[in-house]
Amino acid sequence: MAGVKPTPTGSDLLTRATAGTGMASERTRLRMIARLREQGITDDVVLAAMASIPRHMFVDDGFVSRAYDDVSLPIGFAQTISQPFSVARSCELARGGRSLDLVLEIGGGCGYQAAVLGKLSREVYTIERIGALAAKARQTLSRIGAKNVKVRNADGQEAASNVVLFDAIVVAAGAAAVPQNLLQLLADGGRMVIPLGSMTEQRLTLVTRTGDTFQQQSFDAVVFVPLKSGQE
Numbered sequence: 767m768a769g770v771k772p773t774p775t776g777s778d779l780l781t782r783a784t785a786g787t788g789m790a791s792e793r794t795r796l797r798m799i800a801r802l803r804e805q806g807i808t809d810d811v812v813l814a815a816m817a818s819i820p821r822h823m824f825v826d827d828g829f830v831s832r833a834y835d836d837v838s839l840p841i842g843f844a845q846t847i848s849q850p851f852s853v854a855r856s857c858e859l860a861r862g863g864r865s866l867d868l869v870l871e872i873g874g875g876c877g878y879q880a881a882v883l884g885k886l887s888r889e890v891y892t893i894e895r896i897g898a899l900a901a902k903a904r905q906t907l908s909r910i911g912a913k914n915v916k917v918r919n920a921d922g923q924e925a926a927s928n929v930v931l932f933d934a935i936v937v938a939a940g941a942a943a944v945p946q947n948l949l950q951l952l953a954d955g956g957r958m959v960i961p962l963g964s965m966t967e968q969r970l971t972l973v974t975r976t977g978d979t980f981q982q983q984s985f986d987a988v989v990f991v992p993l994k995s996g997q998e
């Protein structure tokens with residue numbers, strides 16, 4: 767109706783209150799950090815990184831009010847933004863207390879975890895197989911000024927390089943087994959984190975490279991969307 771302003775809904779008000787890096791989003795974000803500590807995340811560098819990234823800018827408008835809850839949320843194309851706990855633990859395991867140079871993420875989705883990894887390293891390459899998601903992630907990362915994160919639209923399982931090796935590789939989608947070619951992209955002393963298991967439940971798994979030896983350790987039970995083949 768012309769001239770009549772619609773009454774803002776609760777979600778509209780929250781969207782406005784948490785837009786940019788305002789106080790409201792700062793407070794909810796700090797509550798998320800306190801909860802992550804209670805859940806056993808101890809790496810202060812990871813917690814500080816997560817405290818600085820506006821997670822609400824990576825979720826669709828309808829989910830802004832839940833952006834800092836410990837849940838995965840839809841981001842379109844049947845994909846999700848990972849639960850904060852899974853992001854925090856993956857980053858903590860990938861970092862292993864070191865400062866990182868080059869990081870590779872497989873499964874960029876909305877770009878949130880890549881933004882967090884960007885705070886922990888010099889440069890992040892994230893690969894997303896769904897082109898529309900890759901484009902959206904690029905846009906959000908540019909809006910928040912994450913200049914050291916590069917998004918590529920490709921099947922990350924096919925990633926290959928004989929030029930660069932990565933200090934850390936974070937796979938953000940569940941797989942039945944470790945993609946062998948990705949292991950070859952790990953630098954000596956490098957760490958890969960990947961959810962391994964069935965479609966419905968996986969364990970966050972850390973693979974550490976020492977020379978040509980790869981050691982595997984299992985951690986928390988998690989649920990990730992599956993790693994798929996091909997590019998869309």
Ligand code: SAH
Pocket residue numbers: 845846847848872873874875876877878879880893894895896899920921922923938939991992993994995996
């Ligand atoms: N890192 C995201 C999580 C995204 S969910 C976050 O910060 O929340 C996992 C993503 O992996 C999905 O977007 C899915 O499209 C993508 N994916 C699945 N298989 C892939 C593959 N082989 N290569 C690249 N991306 C893949």
